[in-house]
Amino acid sequence: MLNILDIIRLAFNALRERRLRSALTILGIAIGPAAMVAIIGTTEGYMDTIVSQLQALGQNTVVIFPSKNYRLGDYDVDRLKVLPTVESITPFFQSRGQLRKPDGSTVIVTIYALDLNLLNKIIVGAKIAEGSIPPPTLYTSSVVGNDIVTTKSGVKYYNVGDSLTVYVAEMKDNKLVLKTVSVRISGILSPYGTVFPVNPDASIFLPLQAGKSLLGLKDYSGIFIIAKSAELVDSLVNDIKNMYGDNVDIVSLKEIAKTVTNIINVLNNLLFTVSSISFAVAFTGIMSTMFTSVVERTREIGIFKALGYSSNDILILFLFESILMTIVGVVVGITSGVVGSYFIAYRPLRLVGSWTVISEPKITVWLILRALSLSLLVGIAGGILPAWKASKMVPVEALRYE
């Protein structure tokens, strides 16, 4: 067996003679790992951020909405309240309105009426930046999101104590009418960021009583239920299913996070498969480069055999040229993939509405190893046939070859 350092030196020597061709082949090899690292690194970074945002929203929260004309009322709240897994519960009214801002622009806002003391449990991490939560009886006082009191550029023009005029759509005698509603700002939330499933930044939160008296709604839009712990969410969801069957839709954030994670995994596998295709470039590149090289160096092979190199030695020497190109290609590819992923991730990803995700790419050792091993596999696979052909060359014919 030849010394490994000598093998590398001889392979390098041969590649250097065909600089341009070697460089182009190396470029072809680099494409696969570059694409894989850049694409998967970026998406995994985004996905991680999305999942952690979903998880931050509160793994304990379950929301039920009526379906099939079922009407949710106080009776339902009382039934659910006694479930052993329930920590706290509040029904809510939900409506959409239009807010005219002092600068003349109008924005669509969501109006909730609910038990305001549960606000920081439903929207985990929500903080009152200014003012306070109004008592339940002051049903025209509100807690509002950050977007309500500021312009797009962040200039603030409403303060605690100011009044807002909102146009709310209301059904009257089967007709949609716009109703003017005036609410006082009692508290202002810090900017929150996420929009799913509640976008606090563009919402107005009123005490529960406002739903009937101010918004003119009769039935609850839904019920927020907080489970005692995240582990109990599944059993809570099961209990609700048993009680209501198809009459309500149950949304559990834990469930959603799980679904999203599953989708992400599928997406990741898909991206992996797609970027694997670019490894075919490397395979054909190496194969054609090495086949050409073998034919061109027929005489050299004969000389090597005359000097005492065996068929196996020739095989190893030629194979190492492929491996050497692959290693250089992988290093170039992974490096540019990492750099590329930072370039892609530099731009925020816009999901829905104002939900944008900014995230560092996630370059894992596992990702690098996958790109590396796939490249090496392709390099060896592409190089083995030409190397085998070189080793099987009959020395005499090789030497007589002009």
Added chain:
Amino acid sequence: MVDEVIKLVNVSKVYISSGGVKTWALRDINLVVYRGDFISIMGPSGHGKTTLLYVMGTLERPTTGKVFINGVDTTTLSDEELSKLRNKEIGFIFQQYNLINRMTIEENIELPLIKLGIPREKRRKMIEEAMLKSGCEFSWLNKRPTQLSGGQQQRVAIARALVTNPRILLCDEPTGALDSKSAEVVLNTLKKLNELGHTVIIVTHDPNVASIAKKMIFIRDGTIIGEKVLQ
């Protein structure tokens, strides 16, 4: 027995072309080469000289018959064993020098030592010794073959053949591409190497070249038709 460096017993070589046409390059050759021999093989073009040399050097397996090197039957050896034997015991010298142009002179002469497994630090000394024996100048070490004249390249090729200190030197028209002056230098080198103990076999169709050997063998149509002892 040990003195029988090469022995061919009833060796024939048949080439079958892709069209199925058979060419008998060698027919029933019997030949013994003793240690210290200096033999020239003469014959017209296409009559099997190169084939005979390659069969003796184990580059080519005979179709029938046996080839012994230092008493060992090479027809039973594996490719790896044959390669090691060539590496250690046989040096080839070709008409077209067959140096590798992308490598320096030093790298060219180093090639057999890599296969032999000589540690790197010991190689330089062996290379220089071989260069001295074959009349090379050390200033060539870092040059490429294309920077040297034909005669100089052939001396490098001899150094490469010599570097593992093989017992046998097989030369195929070593002066065929050289002017008469360079040819003389090369032939004198080969003669000197023979005096140093190497067994030298030269293939040629030039009677002047052949005459420096101690013994001439004549080949026609793949058969030995005669020999002549010169000294």
